[in-house]
Amino acid sequence: MPLEFEKPIEELEAKIAELEGFATSSGVDLSGELQVLRERLAQLKSETFGNLSRWERVQLARAPGRPTTLDVIGGIMSEFVELYGDRTYGEDPAVVGGLARFEGTSVVVVGHQKGRDTKENIRRNFAMPHPEGYRKAMRMMDLADRFGRPFIAFIDTPGAYPGVSAEERGQAWVIAQSIQRMARLRVPAIAIILGEGGSGGALAIGVGNRVLILENAWYSVISPESCAAILWRDAKEAAKAAEALKLSAPDLLSLGIVDRIIPEPSGGAHRDPATTLSNIKQALQATLAELAGLGPEQLFEDRYRRFRGLGRYQV
């Protein structure tokens, strides 16, 4: 199912395919016509994807087929051992975590997990964690510290779950605790925003020495829809809200909120997951190498300084 702004491209692609099929089966030479159409397609793609609005990027960040946390772990790591449960209350499928090997190094990973289809999405609560999910994440942080393994967090959530059960069990409390726990890590911590970085639910596992973001992912204090519902009193004004929130990767880089943008293939990660995974792998390798020289206390201080400096005000 193409996104709204992808439709003209998909239509043109279909037309070219149809014409190619006709040319082959009929033997009629259509190479001239096909050449024109292919050029038009290339132009249309560069116009559409080279100049994406922030709202279009948000749609790409949510596109079905975009690599999820488990896709990334499976694609760039090996020997993954998934670990379940929070040892207190339950198991939250909206957050996954465990041990894995990345380029020879054993690491601890955690991430929000979206479903690849509706059924899985319902099971995983659309990657909106309950407190148990964050307690699971904190267990992973404990493991990383105890065994001195780098901690890698993948962010992809519309937000922490806003429901009665989550409130009863202290949603705000665990988010604050998770922020604090991650800040205290004495190992390299890297957060990678894969798709959606929805507010405190994202930040809870976002306190990295370095924060990386995929080119079309978003990260903000509120989703464009909720922001529009409050400020414009109409969720349909989400496109305007997305612009105002400056939630795109280039915006965040210029504000110092992220440190590196991981490029996506033309048209977004979902159009070419393999290339996306290889780009993530490269960026993660480079970032781990950057942090390799820092000792435990230096890593802690480096992370402290990184977040201490964020904010804009006048004296």
Add this chain to the structure above:
Amino acid sequence: MALERLFRRRRAQGEARDIPELWVKCPKCDAQIYKKDLETNLHVCPKCEHHLRLSADKRIAMLADAGSFEQITGLKPTDPLGFVDTEPYPKRLERYQKEAGRPDAIVGGRCTIGGIESVLLVMDYAFAGGSMGSVVGEEITRGIELAAQENRAVVIVSVSGGARMQEAALSLMQMAKTTLALDRLWAQKLPYISILTDPTTGGVTASFAAIADVILAEPGALIGFAGPRVIKQTIRQDLPEGFQRSEFLLKHGMVDQVVDRRRLKETVARILKLLHPRTVNHAG
């Protein structure tokens, strides 16, 4: 989230509606209260004990020892994103500043509380519903750092709809910044008391307000992560009676005590004395 519409509605409900100057109507029990009585009673309704909203200045007067408060806050907000919704952010800021009589939603300073050297930071609901942007985050952080430097306890009174949307991801980062700053305090074993008042939600609850050594809440305060309207929309059901109120949180183990405002100062002072490393430990 900064649910400004909710603020406006709640401001209308939660604060005393003035009937000819001398009398105030309790928003909960509708009793007519003589204004002077209300003030001497720290804005707690003498009839039904409903805790009416208290201004930041009155909070300070109530908690700090008389004459001890020395203000340290005063940073001004900017418009880092060029944020425009139905009106530009700088226009809103101007209005909020006029309404609250201060540059942003926080005021704080050095003081003593029951004789204990402290830094007291108080959020101000009159400024954009106490929303947290860069200034609130920076002032809280600086206040905590100052306390760590000067061996002071920290007391923060929260009242907030959450992080400020107009500073977007920068507001979000204040959650991390303030939380990290508390580590400096912990390292020196200095006590931090968080006081939750009506309402405390969103990014403020989910950061510095929830990880104190001791968390106190005023009776009947709305406290939570998501606002009730958002939750209602999500679950499409009516919310249980008393949901997200202080007493609900006490029952669920999230706060240490629900404290009547009229006993708040003595409670805070007692805890500070029991925890502060510089207080003498009497034998026997």
